[in-house]
Amino acid sequence: MSTLTIEKLTVGYGDGAPVLDGLELEVPDGAVVALLGANGAGKTTLLRSLMGLAPVRDGRVLLDGTDLTALSTEDRVRRGLALVPEGRSVVVELTVAENLRLGTCWKKGRKNKGPAREAAVGQMYELFEPLARRRDAAGHTLSGGERQMLALARALVGEPDVLLLDEPSLGLAPLVVAQLLGVLRDQAAATGLTVLLAEQNVTGALSVADRGVVLSLGEVVADRPAAELAADPALRHAYLGF
Amino acid sequence: MERLVFLLSTGLARGAVLALFALSLVIVYRAARAVNFAQAAMAIVPVYVAFAVTSASGSYWLGLASALVVGALLGAVVERWLLRLVPQDNPLPGIIVAIGLVMVLQAGLAIAFGPDHRPVHAPFSQRPFEIAGVGVLSPYDLFVLVVAAVVMGSLAILFNRTSVGLQLRAAAFAPETSRLLGVRVPRMVTLGWMLSIATAALAALLLVPTGLGLDPHAADVLFVNAFAAAVIGGLDSPVGALVAGLVVGVLASLVTGYASAATAPLAVLALLTVVLLVRPHGLFAAREARTA
Ligand SMILES: Nc1ncnc2c1ncn2[C@@H]1O[C@H](COP(=O)(O)OP(=O)(O)OP(=O)(O)O)[C@@H](O)[C@H]1O
Ligand SMILES: [Mg+2]
Secondary structure, three states: OOOEEEEEEEEOOOOOOOOEEEEEEEEOOOOEEEEEOOOOOOHHHHHHHHOOOOOEEEEEEEEOOEEOOOOOHHHHHHHOEEEEOOOOOOOOOOEHHHHHHHOOOOOOHHHHOHHHHHHHHHHHHHHOHHHHHOOOOEHHHOOHHHHHHHHHHHHHOOOOOEEEEEOOOOOOOHHHHHHHHHHHHHHHHHHOOEEEEEOOOHHHHHHHOOEEEEEEOOEEEEEEEHHHHHHOHHHHHHHHOO | OHHHHHHHHHHHHHHHHHHHHHHHHHHHHHHHOOOOOOHHHHHHHHHHHHHHHHHHHOOHHHHHHHHHHHHHHHHHHHHHHOHHHOOOOOHHHHHHHHHHHHHHHHHHHHHHHOOOOEOOOOOOOOOOOEEOOEEOOOHHHHHHHHHHHHHHHHHHHHHHHOHHHHHHHHHHHOHHHHHHOOOOHHHHHHHHHHHHHHHHHHHHHHHHHHOOOEOOOOOHHHHHHHHHHHHHHOOOOHHHHHHHHHHHHHHHHHHHHHOOHHHHHHHHHHHHHHHHHHOOOOOOOOOOOOOO
């Protein structure tokens, strides 16, 4: 639904060396792009800076040609960007249903009320059966897998144009990972959602992505079709170390 | 027996005011993660406004409405243009600024209106009803109980049943996650302060006719007792504030009646100590402490 363009993005914490240095990347409308790289390569930093949560020194972030750089996190959400952050970002004091409702609450007027919202939330319960069973349970009683499902569902319920995900598979059993990634791929195919997926689980990420992008030392060092990256041992070895 | 009934019923009415004020402390604690030590001074300013409006217009209700409005405005102004400028990484600067604010507000009131007590008349009689010869609640006590119940009920609906309430709670528990979901967290903090100070002003307004009258320190003791109640209840818990407020009110009333007024603060302190020894986070504190 939207194209995300990153131009010469330089991000650094404090006055240390930049973590991202003049990074260029385009995520076209409807694409699913896997963001790969070693620990500390700057994947989280990139995703957070796209949301306005990391200290950007230079460069621009464009959504369908509109510059987002000056916008606050809240306003970027209103433009159609969403991030499922690292770790289980469930608000543990709220129930499952409340967490889901929170995902739509920035919407104005009718979309945030009654039937429209109930329909959107109901759709998430269909996608994630365990959440439907536990809709009135408090967030802190959910398992890790359920929390990650809730975090993903809560982002989807807001109907973003571009979804950023930070290691959704961290600490989850293979079956749950497969389920989460499956939902993600189906949603992207069905709605034209644009996805940028940061993952350590390279095989899983490449299996749902169209393209793989490898970050190293603050730059994009490889940008290939996912199938090619997954199939070519020499490439894998050079960029991903296995 | 008659004495007990009378003390219990007045204790309940005082407790309702305490609970309301304790609730205001809980609201601001949730929004700002800090105890507002300026709550008493900030609550008494709108009461002066209400007093002036009531004197000028002759209408108690107009005064009450203006206290709520001025309380909300004062909460917004103090949060936006004072506390937001204070470093947030440690609570000390905020506390010092709050103490400074207390001095400025109370001295300002004393300069503007004089330091003396001003008698304030209740809108209803304070003579207790007699049931079978036993004095129980006065009409004014009844009014206080009804107002407190209505306000608490409305706040409960606001926080638990509305979209704004959901955003207020989420912003308090998990600010960054809330921002990522589009919640305007700074606005929610301001709104929390507005609700809190308006509630505190209402509690102070209800209290003043039952005490010595209006002076810049008229809400100070209320603050101390309500703070104790809020801590007993768990600081984070609206239900805790309600229950502990009523308990502290009744306790203070009983001790005042059977021992002396001077003993009441000690009894409250003793209760606070015992509760904190048994449950360091208060009676109704959330089970799971937040780590992230
Ligand atoms: N808040 C911060 N303050 C200072 N340095 C930071 C901060 N966050 C990240 N860094 C540094 O920035 C670099 C990139 O970190 P980042 O979290 O973006 O990596 P990552 O690719 O997400 O790694 P991982 O795969 O382990 O999650 C690291 O060297 C890290 O130490
Ligand atoms: Mg990371």
